[in-house]
Amino acid sequence: MELKQAFGAALKRIRKNKELTQEDFSQVSSRTYLSTLERGLKSPTLEKIEELASVLGVHPLTILTSCYLLQDQELSVEELFHRVRGELDPTLAN
Structure with missing residues (x-):
């Protein structure tokens, strides 16, 4: 799944889970x-992602x-967070 499609699917899934309409x-x-x-x-800007959130x-x-x-369905939440934490830790030490 392409990144734009995965973003759209994630956005729609969360919106429906929250019982919100596009309106x-x-x-x-x-x-x-x-x-x-x-x-x-389309791909949103960072500002638009923040507004949507x-x-x-x-x-x-x-x-x-x-x-x-959604883009990598082999990946678990825990694996993704572990990777991000490992990448963030050195940048936060400064």
Whole structure:
């Protein structure tokens, strides 16, 4: 699965899990734009991811984590977090 498609699928999955409609995002996005994101036709900016996460009531990393887990279904949440922690630790030591 391509990254844009995985992001769209993750966004849609979280939105439906939260029982939100595309119209619920009208303060941050048009329904048409949200639809193009969910269909994997466009990639959002970091600012847009933050706005979408705010409407969803989740941290932006939740959407991104879900995206990467959908893209690589062999990967577990624990494995992904272990890798990220290992990559972050040296950068936080400074």
